[in-house]
Amino acid sequence: MPGAVDVLATWEAGTTAGAAERTLLLHALARPRAGVADLKATAVGQRDAELFALRGALFGDRMEVVVGCPDCGEKLEFELGVRALLGDRAHQIPDGPGSSERDGSSELDGSSDPHAPQVLHVDEGSWSVDFHSPTAADLEAVSGIGDADAARKALLARIVIRAERSGRKIDASRIPAPVQQAIASAAAVADPAADVRLAMQCPECSQKISAELDISEYLWRELDVWARAILSDIHLLASCYGWSEDQILALSPQRRRYYVERCVDG
Incomplete structure (x- = not known):
């Protein structure tokens, strides 16, 4: 699992990047030992499966999704489990970010590269x-x-x-x-993970809805919220205790939260 320093560095680099570059940055965080050429040569579904794994490692398996009905505007809110969502593809997801080698061979002419396109x-x-x-x-x-x-x-x-x-x-x-x-x-x-779509029916107008779940966009929004929150914690703790950013990031989330609460409560 990537550390807070690496995650913050990815967020910082992505703040001024476009969607494609952000996706590449997130994929590099999920598979840090791979070069840019290898990441770009990965099948889209395999890449997205690895982004789902990264999301699970950082924020857990449960995903809160909000979809707006295009007809009446009603907002549909529900939870999804990453592995349940991917179904049969879930067994191909790495155990966590940084897992770049697996046993077995791909379907590309018997190649041993599990990331190669079929x-x-x-x-x-x-x-x-x-x-x-x-x-x-x-x-x-x-x-x-x-x-x-x-x-x-x-x-x-x-x-x-x-x-x-x-x-x-x-x-x-x-x-x-x-x-x-x-x-x-x-x-x-x-390659089913390349296009994950959610099928549902609006409870208000009964309109059938098909919505794409873009894991890169979803994960980036979560990462942006997390990064801004932790930077606020760093500012508070540095002001209260004089600690450096590296010292604060070295704390476990539980200990960091305890110190933040002490600063807020006085």
Whole structure:
């Protein structure tokens, strides 16, 4: 589990960063021995599973989620358990941040790298396509493309390894919509943590709601609240006792809270 110093350093670096860079910073906190290239080459679902593990190590398994109904505006508040949410994928989550090696091999041509994207295959009509699960680098490369159709085609160009129609090789840009949908469905089944969606019904208007749970955004909001609170504690304790930031962060949360309460109560 990362220490408070490392977590604060990640928060500080992320305060001026964009969403993609924040996600990379959080992933580096979850897998500190990995280089940037390795993190970006990780399958998106594997990355998000590791971010869920980081969240569990820092703040516990239970997640409080608030979803607004798009029709009536009613706020739906409920709790989720990380491992229950991921279901069968939960056994693939590391025991905690920093776990970068595991036993077993991946499904990528027998590779021993558990973080590598899977090579997948779909047959749809006369089409036969081999492709790999999208990686963090793939999503980052297309994130700046404003047009959804253009972004989808750019992503296809990155992940398709081979596309054939009736035995003839075809460029990925010519893959039709039904085959694109088959590719997306196969990727979702193979890498379910890459797109965690919550299905619910509004108790007020009965509207069915499907909401994406973006673990990177969720974790960053929690980390921001935690960092600002602990910096306030540091300011208070430094003012009362003259301790340095390092000395204060070296205290256990329980002892730090005790001293804060003494300062507040006088």
